Amino acid sequence: KAGVTQTPRYLIKTRGQQVTLSCSPISGHRSVSWYQQTPGQGLQFLFEYFSETQRNKGNFPGRFSGRQFSNSRSEMNVSTLELGDSALYLCASGDGNTQYFGPGTRLTVL
Amino acid sequence: EDQVTQSPEALRLQEGESSSLNCSYTVSGLRGLFWYRQDPGKGPEFLFTLYSAGEEKEKERLKATLTKKESFLHITAPKPEDSATYLCAVQGYSTLTFGKGTMLLVSP
Numbered sequence: 050k051a052g053v054t055q056t057p058r059y060l061i062k063t064r065g066q067q068v069t070l071s072c073s074p075i076s077g078h079r080s081v082s083w084y085q086q087t088p089g090q091g092l093q094f095l096f097e098y099f100s101e102t103q104r105n106k107g108n109f110p111g112r113f114s115g116r117q118f119s120n121s122r123s124e125m126n127v128s129t130l131e132l133g134d135s136a137l138y139l140c141a142s143g144d145g146n147t148q149y150f151g152p153g154t155r156l157t158v159l
Numbered sequence: 160e161d162q163v164t165q166s167p168e169a170l171r172l173q174e175g176e177s178s179s180l181n182c183s184y185t186v187s188g189l190r191g192l193f194w195y196r197q198d199p200g201k202g203p204e205f206l207f208t209l210y211s212a213g214e215e216k217e218k219e220r221l222k223a224t225l226t227k228k229e230s231f232l233h234i235t236a237p238k239p240e241d242s243a244t245y246l247c248a249v250q251g252y253s254t255l256t257f258g259k260g261t262m263l264l265v266s267p
Contacts, residue, residue, distance in 0.1 A: 053202070082255070092203075092246065092257040105253050139202050146191045148255060150202035 050076055053142050053151035061157045067128040070154045074121050074142030080104075081123040082148060083115060086137040095138075098123055130158045161186045161251045163258035171264045172237055180232040180261045182247030190250040192230050194223050197244045197260070206245075237265045 054073045062068050074081050083095040094107040098117035115125040121142075127134055135158045141148035164183045172178055184192065191210055195203035207216040209225040216223045220241065222233040232245055244260040 084257075091259040092248075094254045094256070097254065107254065137200075141202075146250060147193070147205060147208055149205055150195075152202045153200075155200075 053140055053149055055138075055140050055151040055154050057154060058152065059155045059157075061159065062130050063159050064130055064132060066130050067126065068130060068156060069124055069126045070138055070140075070156075072123045072125075072140030072142075072151060074123070074140075075144070075149060078142035078144050078149075079121055080143035080148075081117055081121065082141045082143065083123070083125050084139045084141065085109070086139055086153070087135075092139070095125065127156075132158050134158050161249055161254075161256040163247055163249055163256055165245075165247050165258035165261050167261060168259070169262045169264070171266065172234075174238055174265055174267050175236045177233070177235045177237070179234070180245055180247075180263070182230040182232070182258055183228060184230070184247070184249045184258075185228075186249045186251045186256070188252050190252070192225055193248045193250070193255070194221075194230070194232055195246040195248065197246055203246055234263070237263075239265050239267050241265050 082097040097105040117123045194206040197203045207223040248257040
């Protein structure tokens with residue numbers, strides 16, 4: 050089976066802009082989670098979707114949002130970008146208890 | 160609130176020098192403890208899931224064990240290709256909570 054794919058792999062944006070990241074889960078997986086990874090904070094949970102419904106949400110401001118489509122593909126959006134949003138954004142898909150991660154999208158905010 | 164603490168933050172070993180990484184946790188209702196390996200610039204790669212105290216899992220030079228308060232990742236006779244950051248995570252009632260990882264460097 051193909052693994053989790055994320056696009057784009059790299060993004061450079063400026064403060065105030067918005068960005069949309071995409072994630073395609075492993076075939077058959079209905080759960081998709083998003084994480085932000087920074088050197089200082091490590092991996093922090095953003096949100097989880099299951100069958101197009103947000104099941105859990107982490108402690109991030111409302112500028113961070115996401116959605117899941119009927120084919121389980123997911124997108125996350127960050128509006129009004131800030132310098133502190135620079136990070137590796139990771140998507141993971143699950144088949145029950147275990148989550149499998151994609152390669153991530155490296156977002157740089159200038 | 161679920162918490163995961165990993166130690167040491169960084170570990171340098173000589174090739175063949177066995178050691179252990181520690182993961183201490185507090186969680187409401189453990190549904191699983193996970194170990195991942197992450198190489199620079201890549202996503203975490205799944206290694207093991209442990210569900211109950213006393214459980215052990217092995218894969219090549221790695222062995223993970225679990226008690227009620229901590230988990231250990233034992234690395235036997237490591238090779239340079241084992242160099243990576245090892246992440247521990249716990250699944251409670253809702254979300255997966257990660258530790259900050261142990262950066263392992265194995266020198267030839």
